[in-house]
Amino acid sequence: MIKKRNVLFFVSILMLGSMVFKSCTPEYYAVKKFRESTQVSVLFIPNQVVFKTNSTIQNLYPKFTELPQEMQDTIWNLNTQLLEKIPDSSIVKTFYAGFLNLLKESDLRVYDPENMVGFNTNDTNAYILKIAQMEMDEMKQMIPYSEPIDSETELYKEVEINSLTLNVWFELTRAINDTAKPVVLFASYIISDEVVGHFYNALSGYEFRFKRDDIDTTHILPMSAFAGEMMAQYFYNHMLNMYTAYYRNLSDYQFRYVGNYILKGQAYSFYYPTENERFTIIEKE
Numbered sequence: 001m002i003k004k005r006n007v008l009f010f011v012s013i014l015m016l017g018s019m020v021f022k023s024c025t026p027e028y029y030a031v032k033k034f035r036e037s038t039q040v041s042v043l044f045i046p047n048q049v050v051f052k053t054n055s056t057i058q059n060l061y062p063k064f065t066e067l068p069q070e071m072q073d074t075i076w077n078l079n080t081q082l083l084e085k086i087p088d089s090s091i092v093k094t095f096y097a098g099f100l101n102l103l104k105e106s107d108l109r110v111y112d113p114e115n116m117v118g119f120n121t122n123d124t125n126a127y128i129l130k131i132a133q134m135e136m137d138e139m140k141q142m143i144p145y146s147e148p149i150d151s152e153t154e155l156y157k158e159v160e161i162n163s164l165t166l167n168v169w170f171e172l173t174r175a176i177n178d179t180a181k182p183v184v185l186f187a188s189y190i191i192s193d194e195v196v197g198h199f200y201n202a203l204s205g206y207e208f209r210f211k212r213d214d215i216d217t218t219h220i221l222p223m224s225a226f227a228g229e230m231m232a233q234y235f236y237n238h239m240l241n242m243y244t245a246y247y248r249n250l251s252d253y254q255f256r257y258v259g260n261y262i263l264k265g266q267a268y269s270f271y272y273p274t275e276n277e278r279f280t281i282i283e284k285e
Contacts, residue, residue, distance in 0.1 A: 026253050026255065027270075030255075031258055031260050035260070039109065040108050041109040041119055041120065041127065042111065042239075043113075044099070044112050046096045046112075046131050047130075047133070047134060051134065052083045052084070052135075053135055056140045079140070082138055082216070082220065085220065086221065091134070091136065091166075091221070095166075098224065098225040098227070099229065102228070102229045102262055103232040103236065119175075121175040123176065124174070126175035126176065127173065127175060127239075128174075128175050130170065132171045133167075133168070133169045140160055141163060155208070159212075163191065164220070165190045169186050170184070171185075185234075186282050187234055191215055192215060197210025232262070233261070234278050234279045236260070238278070240259070241258060244258060257273060259272065
């Protein structure tokens with residue numbers, strides 16, 4: 001019991017030390033100042049169309065669009081299981097709700113086309129965020145499984161899975177100068193069949209046995225909602241780092257890309273997102 005208490009005490013000290021260290025960094029103070037003093041307004045404008053893409057068809061038929069329409073329809077129907085099952089309007093509405101509801105929990109002032117009262121286009125801290133394009137991509141792919149038997153032999157098996165990706169491109173401009181070249185922000189949210197498999201030594205030799213949980217139409221709208229929430233967090237962090245750029249230019253300190261969880265109001269909400277946990281900024285030619 002004494003040893004267990006010592007371990008718990010040691011772990012608690014490490015966690016506390018980590019929080020204290022983070023709270024002493026210049027990034028932390030920049031985040032704190034952004035949350036306390038910067039009144040950023042954002043007008044969020046959704047779109048109404050979701051482009052449907054099937055990467056499996058694109059890979060198998062590079063000249064798909066040149067085929068006769070009847071053949072295109074046959075190939076599309078044979079290889080597409082999910083894309084046509086849910087209306088665009090439902091996907092957009094669900095994504096929009098997830099994005100907007102979470103962002104409204106932040107310290108940004110958030111507006112939409114149906115609620116623009118108070119949005120000041122002459123404010124230098126007012127921005128317009130527009131969804132330029134949404135795309136849903138269905139794809140089949142092979143997932144490899146391998147397991148060594150000895151130093152010279154390895155078992156190998158591939159299992160085909162389906163995946164569904166929601167790609168979203170945003171355009172961000174300042175409201176006071178909305179004719180300027182927008183900043184293009186991109187992110188993806190992916191779901192796929194889940195397969196758990198192992199090799200077993202049976203009487204007839206090694207067999208690969210697996211269990212799978214396949215995605216279906218019931219996963220599409222929850223996927224859209226989760227994607228909206230994830231990208232709302234990405235956007236909040238993007239605005240946060242636009243603000244910290246000011247301090248970056250004043251200091252020799254190497255500022256890291258920072259984040260602050262919208263739904264956590266304490267010190268531990270501060271974190272450092274990886275490159276896979278934030279928007280990709282696309283430079284327009």
